[in-house]
Amino acid sequence: MFNVQAIRADFPILTQTVKGKNLVYFDNAATSQKPKQVIEAIANYYETINANIHRGVHYLSQISTDRYEAARETIRKHVNAQHAFEIIFTSGTTHGINLVASGFEPLLNENDEILIGALEHHSNIVPWQFLAERTGAKLRVIPMLENGTLDLSSLSEILTEKTKVVAVNHISNALGTINPIREIIAAAHAVGAAVLIDGAQAAPHLQPDVQALDCDFYTVSGHKICAPTGSGFLYGKESWLNKMRPYQGGGEMIKEVTFEKTTYADLPHKFEAGTPNIEGGIGLGVALDYLNNIGFDKIAAQEQSLLEYATAKISAIDGARIYGPDTSHKTSVVSFNIEGVHPYDLGALLDKMGIAVRTGHHCAQPIMNFFDIPGTVRASMMFYNTFEEIDALVNGIEKAKQMLL
Numbered sequence: 001m002f003n004v005q006a007i008r009a010d011f012p013i014l015t016q017t018v019k020g021k022n023l024v025y026f027d028n029a030a031t032s033q034k035p036k037q038v039i040e041a042i043a044n045y046y047e048t049i050n051a052n053i054h055r056g057v058h059y060l061s062q063i064s065t066d067r068y069e070a071a072r073e074t075i076r077k078h079v080n081a082q083h084a085f086e087i088i089f090t091s092g093t094t095h096g097i098n099l100v101a102s103g104f105e106p107l108l109n110e111n112d113e114i115l116i117g118a119l120e121h122h123s124n125i126v127p128w129q130f131l132a133e134r135t136g137a138k139l140r141v142i143p144m145l146e147n148g149t150l151d152l153s154s155l156s157e158i159l160t161e162k163t164k165v166v167a168v169n170h171i172s173n174a175l176g177t178i179n180p181i182r183e184i185i186a187a188a189h190a191v192g193a194a195v196l197i198d199g200a201q202a203a204p205h206l207q208p209d210v211q212a213l214d215c216d217f218y219t220v221s222g223h224k225i226c227a228p229t230g231s232g233f234l235y236g237k238e239s240w241l242n243k244m245r246p247y248q249g250g251g252e253m254i255k256e257v258t259f260e261k262t263t264y265a266d267l268p269h270k271f272e273a274g275t276p277n278i279e280g281g282i283g284l285g286v287a288l289d290y291l292n293n294i295g296f297d298k299i300a301a302q303e304q305s306l307l308e309y310a311t312a313k314i315s316a317i318d319g320a321r322i323y324g325p326d327t328s329h330k331t332s333v334v335s336f337n338i339e340g341v342h343p344y345d346l347g348a349l350l351d352k353m354g355i356a357v358r359t360g361h362h363c364a365q366p367i368m369n370f371f372d373i374p375g376t377v378r379a380s381m382m383f384y385n386t387f388e389e390i391d392a393l394v395n396g397i398e399k400a401k402q403m404l405l
């Protein structure tokens with residue numbers, strides 16, 4: 001049995017009232033809330049451990065380094081990477097994608113192509129545009145269909161020997177669509193292209209196995225998986241990480257520095273210049289332990305029930321349109337509009353009722369352009385949400401409609 005009340009007791013913020021109403025937090029795709037286990041780990045770090053890593057011979061520095069490296073090992077195990085040095089700590093998905101796009105710059109030229117999906121977050125579009133500008137390579141896009149899924153029918157035409165990198169998200173943040181990444185990875189590898197999977201929306205809901213997927217890169221944001229903001233990781237295959245240029249220069253990432261020439265440190269340090277977010281990395285390990293302790297099978301089952309309930313309730317509202325595929329091909333995101341109502345107005349009225357949803361383009365403007373809409377209202381749920389909260393949302397939408405229409 002899934003004891004949601006026991007789980008909610010781990011999340012201090014969920015007991016708050018907002019504008020006199022019980023907080024209903026449905027903006028989990030933007031960021032997740034943190035359990036007290038993670039909050040306490042951060043406080044404990046500053047109260048008892050705080051010291052810079054990998055440098056000091058002194059006691060605290062060694063403890064700090066041990067904890068940080070233990071977190072790297074927790075991540076390695078979680079995603080089933082072969083080596084811990086294939087896990088690079090980052091500040092999040094945006095950092096991870098920029099690191100890879102920048103690292104590929106010396107490997108591309110004007111005859112090459114970069115392929116992304118139509119459902120990408122801006123952070124999986126803009127870094128590739130930078131790379132295209134700098135190398136002369138061409139950026140191409142896998143188109144999407146009316147049902148909010150990728151259209152793979154033309155993949156064999158747009159994915160060719162010219163394609164050097166393919167970057168797609170595992171799950172769309174705007175619609176919740178689960179993309180057929182195994183198929184895309186296999187097709188890309190058949191033409192020799194490297195594949196980056198933006199796992200920012202997948203990591204909260206499932207446990208990725210990077211070896212089974214055979215992806216070359218996988219990026220995750222800590223703040224979306226109950227870990228601190230500014231933490232995250234990039235998985236990269238050893239062979240690619242060795243070929244890539246380092247992203248930032250500085251301390252930690254070097255072997256030897258003279259004014260004439262610098263040699264780089266071994267993996268993962270080659271990509272970890274400067275003092276990192278130490279407590280964030282440690283907190284990320286604690287968050288993964290927390291989630292694994294509940295179990296991703298239970299998390300996924302609970303979130304699927306919430307998704308099905310919310311989808312049934314919201315689609316029953318007169319004038320509602322939900323964007324994206326049916327509930328068998330998506331995660332717990334309901335992205336919708338009410339006919340005649342601007343998404344922002346609905347979001348603002350829901351906020352007055354203590355209900356937090358996201359409105360707008362969700363950092364995925366091309367999707368909104370495809371549907372020819374200014375944006376959507378997005379209710380994104382996590383395992384700590386309840387069916388009663390969905391009822392509150394639905395009542396809120398009905399009330400807002402009476403005010404606005």
Ligand SMILES: *Cc1c(COP(=O)(O)O)cnc(C)c1O
Nearest residue numbers: 092093094121123173200201221
């Ligand atoms: C949130 C998100 C990002 C960006 O992550 P940051 O944590 O802001 O770096 C990228 N892609 C997807 C699919 C996301 O949901």
